[in-house]
Amino acid sequence: MMMVLTPYRVRQPHWLLWLVAFLLTGCNTTLYKPTGKSPTSQTVTTGSAGVTQPARPLDLQALAKRSAASVIKRSDKAELGKSPTLYVDMIRNSTGSTLDTAKITNVLHTELARSGRFKLIPLEKNAAFQQSLEYQQSEGALNPSTAVQLGKQTGADLMLYGNVSRVKKSRTYQLTTNMMDLKSGELLFTDKQSVRK
Known part of the structure; x- marks a missing residue:
């Protein structure tokens, strides 16, 4: 079978x-x-x-928003005139960590534009000016004569520049911004905001 x-x-x-x-x-x-x-x-x-x-870049958008709010408040006290033209420089990274400084700069630029306090030069134009000028910036200091030259080229009255640093042996990050008068080269104020990550 x-x-x-x-x-x-x-x-x-x-x-x-x-x-x-x-x-x-x-x-x-x-x-x-x-x-x-x-x-x-x-x-x-x-x-x-x-x-x-x-590693993924550290996200500091909230810090940039807080810094923009503080800059707006300080600029009101500084009596800068009605709607001055503002050049926002690329924020620099002094942390030794990976940071998306373009995003931080973009958030600052957007928040300052929303305030209506300034006329802002578009970031796309800023990149072209940065490449053509090759100015020197060390530890947050900017050469006043170079700043005046930048003001003439861009048509801006003011410039906001700065950097992100890290407090030693901690997880605290600090965004320092400086407002400069591009007609005189005078530093109007410095603002510091920090966050722990």
Whole structure:
């Protein structure tokens, strides 16, 4: 007598092997381990292969908004006239960490524009002026004669520039902004805002 195998019995062992193989390949673990090479990178290990990926930039948008509000308040007290033209320079990164300074600058620019207190030069034009001028800026200081030259080129009355720094051995970040009169080269005020991350 001949035995007939049903399709279920033939496929069952083959089906189980595929199921086990599928489950085993889907069970990789991810291990995050600092490399010690740089504070801005980390090693991501999935299974047995390692891939180095840059750390995500620190998000300081809330700090930029707070700084813009303070600048608006201080500019009202400084009696700068009605709707002066403002040039917002790219905020510099002095932290040693990865920061999206373009985003911080953009938030500052947007908040200052919303206030209606200033006429702002568009950021796209700012980039062109920054490339053509090549002015020197060290530790938040700007050469007054270079600032006056910038004012003549841009048509701006005022300039807001600054940097983000980190308080040593802490997770506190500080955004320092400076308002300069581009006609005289005079520093009108400096504002400092900080946040702990």
